[in-house]
Amino acid sequence: MLGAELSGRSGMTTNLATLFLSWIAATALVLIANPIAAAKATDAVDACGATDRGDLTATVPLEVQSKVFMTVTTSKGPLPIRCGNGVTAGAVHIEVKHSVPDWGDALSCIKKVIDRAPEQSSNNGKTNYELTIGPGNVFTVVRGDIGIITAYPSGGDLENKWRQCSVS
Amino acid sequence: MEERHTNERFVVGQPVEWSPPPEVAEQLEIPVGHPGRVVSPAVYAVDVAWVDKVGEYAHEGVFDQDWLSPISEDEYEARAAKIRDGSWAGFARR
Numbered sequence: 001m002l003g004a005e006l007s008g009r010s011g012m013t014t015n016l017a018t019l020f021l022s023w024i025a026a027t028a029l030v031l032i033a034n035p036i037a038a039a040k041a042t043d044a045v046d047a048c049g050a051t052d053r054g055d056l057t058a059t060v061p062l063e064v065q066s067k068v069f070m071t072v073t074t075s076k077g078p079l080p081i082r083c084g085n086g087v088t089a090g091a092v093h094i095e096v097k098h099s100v101p102d103w104g105d106a107l108s109c110i111k112k113v114i115d116r117a118p119e120q121s122s123n124n125g126k127t128n129y130e131l132t133i134g135p136g137n138v139f140t141v142v143r144g145d146i147g148i149i150t151a152y153p154s155g156g157d158l159e160n161k162w163r164q165c166s167v168s
Numbered sequence: 169m170e171e172r173h174t175n176e177r178f179v180v181g182q183p184v185e186w187s188p189p190p191e192v193a194e195q196l197e198i199p200v201g202h203p204g205r206v207v208s209p210a211v212y213a214v215d216v217a218w219v220d221k222v223g224e225y226a227h228e229g230v231f232d233q234d235w236l237s238p239i240s241e242d243e244y245e246a247r248a249a250k251i252r253d254g255s256w257a258g259f260a261r262r
Contacts, residue, residue, distance in 0.1 A: 055191050087195050088229025097232075098212070124207040124215050124226045142213050146228050150213050 040159065041100045044069050044091035048083035056097045058086035065090070072107050072148065074114040080147035081110075089149045098152035101159035105166035110151050112165065113141045133165045177233055178209040183244035184216060188235035197260065198227070203239065203247040219248045221258030 045052050047069055050060040060083055068080040069091035084090010100106045117129035117139075126144040133139055138154040139161075153161035178184065186193075186202045193200050198218060205224075208215040213230035239247075 053191065055189075057192060057195060059195065085195070085229065087192060088227065088231060090229075093229070120208070122207045122215055124217050126208065126215050126226075126230070128208055128210060128213070130210075140210050140213055142210070142215070142230055144228065149228070150230055152212055154211075 039101060041095055041102055041106075043103050044083065044095040044100075048092050050083070050086055050092045052096050058092045058096045060084065060086040060090075060092050066146070068147075070103060070107060072110050072114075074111050076114055079114070079143055082146055084146070084149075089144075089146060091148075094148075094151055098150070099158035099162070101162050105162045106151065109139065109162055109165035110141055110148060112168070113139045113151070114143070117141075133161070133168050137161045137164055139165055178206045178214060178236070178238065180206055180209060182206040182209070183239050183241055184236040185239050185243075185247075186218075186235070187237040188232075192235060196227075201247075203244045203251075205244070206236075209233075218259070219244075219251055221252060221256065225259040 042052075044050070045058055048060055048064050048067065050058040052058045064083050065085055067083050069083050070081045071078050072081060073079075081091045081094070082089075084093050086092040086096065094100055094106070113129050113131040117131040120128040120130075122128070126142055126149065129139075129141045129143075131139050133153070136155055139151070140154075141151040142149040152158070153165065155161075183203060183205055186198045186200055186204065188196075188200070202218060204216040204218040206214060207217050208230075210230070211233050214233050214236060215230050216236065217224040217226060219225070
């Protein structure tokens with residue numbers, strides 16, 4: 001009886017192990033077949049209680065728009081990235097419009113651009129930074145009174161360009 | 169050729185009108201057709217000084233170039249005069 005039970009458990013364990021290995025193999029195949037596939041983060045949308053409208057904009061509740069989602073420490077001092085309005089400024093806007101794959105990469109990249117690029121200040125209270133990361137990958141960051149307003153790479157394949165900027 | 173963000177559609181000082189798609193227009197407080205002047209012309213981050221009841225209004229954010237249309241200097245002046253002489257109260261300041 002006990003032996004049969006153990007045998008049953010052993011069979012179940014073997015099945016689970018086989019399933020797990022199959023899943024790993026399938027995942028590896030997907031990654032090999034499509035190595036540049038990258039997911040888009042949803043951290044800002046989730047943390048700010050926003051709704052992604054699917055048209056590169058999001059609706060952010062008014063009461064959280066000025067809340068700080070993250071702070072990036074730069075040579076110009078700590079700069080907040082607020083939730084923002086989901087359309088023209090802030091973390092949710094950056095995430096949904098400019099396809100941030102991972103906020104770790106985004107923070108690293110924003111810091112790099114601000115630390116290394118020359119400042120271009122306007123008389124409208126904003127400062128622009130533009131840094132060439134590599135061929136076809138030019139990053140723009142804009143900051144203003146509210147903190148980081150926007151940040152984005154040029155062209156397409158945005159998720160990989162964020163990563164390239166982060167590790168460069 | 170290296171790709172740059174600065175576009176050729178707008179230059180600093182260019183008069184423009186707010187002409188976004190409806191789904192964007194409904195989310196911002198800027199009236200469609202409102203005039204402004206380009207302050208900084210990055211492709212996805214055009215900064216605009218909008219005509220206000222008195223002076224100009226600096227929105228906290230920046231705008232996709234596709235949400236703006238160029239207008240003539242005469243059109244800009246005419247719209248600005250209409251706004252300043254009319255009953256519109258101006259932008260709400262946060």
